[in-house]
Amino acid sequence: MLYIKELKPSIWAVPGIVVPQYSSVTVLCRGPPGVSEMRLGSRESSEWFGKIPQGPQETVEFPIENVTLTSARTYYCEYLKERAWSAQSDPLQLVVTGVYKDTPSLTAHPGPRVTLGGNVTLFCHSAHVYDTIHVFKDGNAFSQDYLHQDHATFLISPVTLAHGGTYTCYGSPQTHPLLWSLPSNALNILVTDAALKDIQPEEDEPTEMQVPSAEHPNEVTYALLQPETLMGSVDPLTCTFKDDSKQPCVYATLTSP
Known part of the structure; x- marks a missing residue:
């Protein structure tokens, strides 16, 4: 038998290579342009299934309507071109599920x-x-x-x-x-994603001061101010912070309008 050293055919299965028992599957073989015949074989049998491509298409379908135990095989395909057969395609292993x-x-x-x-x-x-x-x-x-x-x-x-x-x-x-x-x-x-941990302030970190909203028009609120931001002459008090440092600070009385 004469074989040609041209591009080997490709092979695949639709809907896939893992098929439930008693369902259907189609094995497809594709070759280059000019193929006069495509055939499907398996390693488990000497039987061949040949088809002549219709029209300019290079893909040939080999449907298996009722998948049984004997359908579980290792398939490959070959094509005939210019009186010579191509090399075999890569193997396709068809799996049948539901047997056990x-x-x-x-x-x-x-x-x-x-x-x-x-x-x-x-x-x-x-x-x-x-x-x-x-x-x-x-x-x-x-x-x-x-x-x-x-x-x-x-x-x-x-x-x-x-x-x-x-x-x-x-x-x-x-x-x-x-x-x-x-x-x-x-x-x-x-x-x-990883759960976010609750972010707690470090023990030595100052916490943000929250100023309560006034519930009464005449309620008085005290705020800590920086002297350099004040206009005019103000005598600042001396504040002692956590690290024992002493810095000038000013408390101003704010009243609601």
Whole structure:
């Protein structure tokens, strides 16, 4: 068989590569202009599905109307151009969920409300013992660090605003890594900013003086004034402050009009 060293095709799935059992999914393959045929194959089978592109489009759709256990495979595509087949695309692993009917339970410790910069641990519990636990955030794989784990705990540290969202987890056995359990309950992680502490004045700091408002027209109010701001000649008194320093000060009597 003749192969050409041209651009290899791309492959993806809609709505995604993680698909519930008995639902539908479409695998798409795209090649360069001038493709005369596109075909879809898998590592688990020698069977090929070929299609001829219609019109000038370079993308070919391969729908799977009823996803079953046998749909969970590693797919790739090739295209025919000028009587030669291209190299294979990157592999696409299609995962089927709901194969195992137990529903895992996802919890957060110390709780789902997390302070920015703090720590939170996710626990994925299941009555069935799985070899691998998969964690998803907002419908997507959380990250490569957390996607495949051989234990059920996931430490997130330090927590950032990007960690807020809805999490689910799945389980799968080592013998069938593309067959997953039902999704767990949805766990909403809320990230909050650090709580502001009550600001109290230091013991040695002077506090701001509050002048009460006059409740009677003839009520007298005393105010501490700076001598340099006064006009005229005033004999200041001597005030003693907390640090035992003595500075001139003036008390003036203010009356309401």
